[in-house]
Amino acid sequence: MTTPPSHRLLLLAIVLLGIGLYTLDLYLPLGIGNGVLYGGLVVLSLAFPDRTTPILVASTCSVLALSDVFLGVTFANVPFWMGLSNRLFSLTAIWFPVIYAFQRRKIEEALRSAHDELEVRVGERTRELALVNQALVEEIGERMETERFLRESESSLKESQEKLQHSREELRALAGQLLTAQEGERRRIARDLHDDVNQRLAMLAMDLRRIEKGEAGDLAAIEGLVRSITRRLTTVSDDVRQMAYRFHPSILDDLGLVKAVRRLVDDFSASTKTEVVYVHHDAVSPVPTELATCVYRIAQEGLNNVARHAQATEVEVELICDEEVITLSIRDNGVGFDSQQASQGLGRLGLLSMKERVRLVRGTLTVSTAPGRGTHLEVCVPLPGGAHV
Structure with a gap:
């Protein structure tokens, strides 16, 4: 390690002072004062950071002080042992600064080591506390997140329960209205069969009995009566077929969903005098009967709702059948209604049944839908093997 210039100058000064003190000691009988002067050189050497330099200086000063006993000036009236004792005693002044400085350095190093160790312990403890604090913060965050999740779950559960209760109420209302509608339909069918079909069949039976008994008149009258019976039987047959069509349209089995809806659209347009645009795309594979019936009934109910409530002048019906899903869309430019009622199905049996x-x-x-903005009804039904919608 390179010695700094200041240390080199100090070492040179110690050497020169040592030479000067030694020369002075050789010619002047200073006694114990020589040791004190040499002690000053030792004190100067303590400015060096190492331990070697002070020890070398103290050792050199000790040798110089003891050598003066034999090489210095002697006096006849001063015993030899007294001069030697003074020199030995002066060694205390030489070595005391070294011992004191080394002890002080040792204590300082011990204090510094203890301070460093304390800082290390404080740092470790601080890190431990920081880790514990971080763990507490994370735990508090997790607990807050858990509480928030529980609150959201509770809110979601409550909302689901309310929706379930609402669905149950809707189903009960739908079941009640369906039963009422079913009973009404049965009464209407019974009334039609009894008051209309049955009466007409009875009249036909009476005409046939007249022919059987020969009460119909001459041959021309009988031929006219037979033509009338044939015409009325055809009408009764058409009415019975129309009645059966309302329960299950045979056109679904005969021609398929797209053409059945086309027939439905044509009948709607003819009966309501409303312009209807029908857009369709038939499926490559046959549509299952259950799904075709569902879509057909929804189209039927949707057009009935338009006829009863919408007051529309234009209606667009779109039926798209691909490999995955059937999409039915009915859009009108009618009066519309409250969308909240649409979502809740309030007072609308048709929407509930659909x-x-x-x-x-x-x-x-x-x-x-919205009041004054028309209504758009869209139904998506997944086909077997297709994506769920």
């Missing part, structure tokens, strides 16, 4: 039909085939039904 929602239930779609739910049974795992489909979706969307009603977009």
Whole structure:
């Protein structure tokens, strides 16, 4: 390690002072004062940071002090032992600064080591406390997140329970209204069969008995009566077929969903004098009967709702059948209604029945409407093997 210039100058000064003190000691009988002067050189050497330099200086000063006993000036009236004792005693002044300085350095090093160790311990403890604090912060955050999740779960559960309760109420209302509608339909069918079909069949039977008994008159009258009976039988047959069509349209089995809806659209347009645009795309594979019936009934109910409530002048019906899903869309430019009522199905048996039909085939039904802005009904029904919608 390179010695700094200041240390080199100090070492040179110690050497020169040592030479001067030694020369002075050789010619002047200073006694114990020589040791004190040499002690000054030792004190100067303590400015060096190492331990070697002070020891070398103290050792050199000790040798010089003791050598003066034999090489210095002697006096006849001063015993030799007294001069030697003074020199030995002066060694205390030479070595005391070294011993004191080394002890002080040792104590300082011990204090510094203790301070460093304390800082290390404080640092470790601080890190431990920081880790504990971080763990507490994370735990508090996790607990807050858990509490928030529990609150959200509780809110979601409550909302689900409310929706379930609302669905149950809707189903009860739907079941009640369906039973009422079913009984009404049965009464209407019974009334039609009894008051209309049965009466007409009875009249036909009476005419046939007249022919059987020969009460119909001459041959021309009989031929006219037979033609009348044939015409009325055809009318009764058409009425019975129309009645059966309302329960299950045979056109679904004969021609398929797209053409059945086309027939429905044509009948609607003819009966309501409303312009209807029908857009369709037939499926490559046959549509299962259950799904075709569901979509057909929804189209039927949707057009009935338009006829009864919408007051529309234009209606657009779109039926798209691909390999995964059947999409039915009915859009009108009518008066519309409150969308909240549409979502809740308040007072609308048709919407409730359509929602239930779609739910049974795992489909979706969307009603977009507002007062004065028309209504858009869209139904998506997944096909077997297709993506769930």
